[in-house]
Amino acid sequence: MDTIFKTLKHYYGYDTFRPGQEALINAILNGRDVLGVMPTGGGKSLCYQIPAIILDGVTIVISPLISLMKDQVDALQTMGVKAAYINSQLSYFEQQVIIDEAIRNELDLLYVSPERLGNEQFLYSVRRMNVNLVAVDEAHCVSQWGHDFRPSYQVIPQIMDVLSSRPPFAAFTATATTIVQQDMIDQLNLNQPFQHIASFDRPNLYFSVVKPDKKSNELSRILDKKESSIIYCNTRKNVDTVYKSLNKKGFPVTRYHAGIEPEERIINQDKFLYDEKPIMVATNAFGMGIDKSNVRKVIHYNMPLDMESYYQEAGRAGRDGAPAEAILFYSAQDIITNTMLIEQGKSPHAKKNLNSMITYCKTGNCLRKSILKYFNQEVEWQECEYCSNCDEETITTDITVECQKILSCVYRMKQMYGAGLVTDVLRGKKTSRIQQVNFDELSTYGIMSDYTDGDIKDMISIMVSDNYLRLGGDQYPVLQFTEKTADLLKGKTKLSIRKQLKQEPVHKTKKIE
Ligand code: ADP
Numbered sequence: 283m284d285t286i287f288k289t290l291k292h293y294y295g296y297d298t299f300r301p302g303q304e305a306l307i308n309a310i311l312n313g314r315d316v317l318g319v320m321p322t323g324g325g326k327s328l329c330y331q332i333p334a335i336i337l338d339g340v341t342i343v344i345s346p347l348i349s350l351m352k353d354q355v356d357a358l359q360t361m362g363v364k365a366a367y368i369n370s371q372l373s374y375f376e377q378q379v380i381i382d383e384a385i386r387n388e389l390d391l392l393y394v395s396p397e398r399l400g401n402e403q404f405l406y407s408v409r410r411m412n413v414n415l416v417a418v419d420e421a422h423c424v425s426q427w428g429h430d431f432r433p434s435y436q437v438i439p440q441i442m443d444v445l446s447s448r449p450p451f452a453a454f455t456a457t458a459t460t461i462v463q464q465d466m467i468d469q470l471n472l473n474q475p476f477q478h479i480a481s482f483d484r485p486n487l488y489f490s491v492v493k494p495d496k497k498s499n500e501l502s503r504i505l506d507k508k509e510s511s512i513i514y515c516n517t518r519k520n521v522d523t524v525y526k527s528l529n530k531k532g533f534p535v536t537r538y539h540a541g542i543e544p545e546e547r548i549i550n551q552d553k554f555l556y557d558e559k560p561i562m563v564a565t566n567a568f569g570m571g572i573d574k575s576n577v578r579k580v581i582h583y584n585m586p587l588d589m590e591s592y593y594q595e596a597g598r599a600g601r602d603g604a605p606a607e608a609i610l611f612y613s614a615q616d617i618i619t620n621t622m623l624i625e626q627g628k629s630p631h632a633k634k635n636l637n638s639m640i641t642y643c644k645t646g647n648c649l650r651k652s653i654l655k656y657f658n659q660e661v662e663w664q665e666c667e668y669c670s671n672c673d674e675e676t677i678t679t680d681i682t683v684e685c686q687k688i689l690s691c692v693y694r695m696k697q698m699y700g701a702g703l704v705t706d707v708l709r710g711k712k713t714s715r716i717q718q719v720n721f722d723e724l725s726t727y728g729i730m731s732d733y734t735d736g737d738i739k740d741m742i743s744i745m746v747s748d749n750y751l752r753l754g755g756d757q758y759p760v761l762q763f764t765e766k767t768a769d770l771l772k773g774k775t776k777l778s779i780r781k782q783l784k785q786e787p788v789h790k791t792k793k794i795e
Contacts, residue, residue, distance in 0.1 A: 286311070289332050293361045300325040302478035307332050309476035310415060310450050317421075317472060318454045319463060320480040322594065323573070323601045326454040327354060330417035334391045335363055339412035340384045343393045344438055345419045350571035351393040358391060367393035381407045396423075396434040399441050409444045416441055418470065420570075421453035422590075425465040427631050428458065429590040439471045451475075457594045460658045482593070482657045486600045488607045489649040490670035491642065497583060497611050498524070502531055504609065509578040510560040514595055516584035516619070518565060524583060525563040538564040569595060575602040581609045585616035585643060587624065588635035589656045592642075612643045630756060637753055641743040646779040648672050652747050681741055682776045684730065685750070688741060689763075689771050691726035692751065697762045704761060705738045744779060745770075
């Protein structure tokens, strides 16, 4: 117990642990597998580095990005920790030197890519090392349910087969739903892991969702030339267009996407990091492993494909703890483009993930609460007072009766159809699909003909986001009842919708207590 504090002080110069660190480190030192889910910047690396320093032998760290590995190893070496990495950028000879050091027990940490573990020769060398811990960074990449699946992660558990005694296995990630968490445990074969799941709340981030008439105008209206901001676009082409337009308007801007030459990408990244060009326009290729604490705004120019990616990217704002904003622009076109993309891929997970994203864009409820609920974190408050839906500039309308009509229609359609068909039935549309299945004979047919498609779908989204309906089904999302549905049907609970009175986001700077 004392040793870990001494190590913390001696190598890192810190006096106290961040939430979760001490418990995770102790679990590892007691030989247990662990799962650490902590926000970016929460201090995950230290949780495996301290055991690596304390324990005899070498810790193997599996990390997905060469740049990330190099940064970590450089930082550790500066602190006087014996760390090294091997990757394809090193010559065969250089790799051998490092492997030999690990075998001779001269290294505390050895960073490798997941691909390396598919290499027979490397595994043969690992067999000769005294491995005290295997740590997996960005461990959500092993799950097909997550947003960043990498097939190379699936070979990771094989490392345990070559080791004579099984060391603890530690998996870390910044973002994961409960489904992804369980899947990480299953895929990596973690053995009854100690788990630390941190709160996902980021109190200093002001969340807003905006549907601007013209995105480019709105963007230049809210950007500040002196503030560091990241603008995420969905395609390289959009990055180029937004970049050119901002550049023309005199904003200090740079750009990053996979179509730009690697040398230029590094130059652009550095310009951003050192505030020479404080505004970065990028695809989602930019950001993993970027540690810039003073980003004041993360603006999504297009709606992302899922909530996990969104929250991870948005979370790059305000890492210094000072007030910052996460602003999401969306348009009807974004929904169409994303739906088409997902349909081409035919993954039911992806479809569900996208629906959660659409719900987030349309909900009238507290945005922070919606996000936390998505990550299965319940909160006591109804309103955070620090997101665009909790601002005062809204009107609230009771929609309990409308929701009851929708629910009885879902019930009469035997909970077997999606929001589109339910809406058509409620509005009393005369489509051949409806006639085929005789839904025009239902008592709920046409009972909401006074409402628009958008109104009804907004109400369905709210019920989904508040858990009065769920998106079930195997092939495509189907509206189904939950254990909470009866309360709403019987009027035991009420639902209301909030609409922003003005389109412009209200930009507030909140005092942080
Ligand atoms: P993550 O991997 O979770 O994104 P890092 O491990 O890179 O986060 O840590 C983020 C920053 O927080 C680093 O600069 C690290 O030195 C610092 N940090 C980690 N643990 C502590 C602590 N207990 N006290 C103070 N700073 C810490």
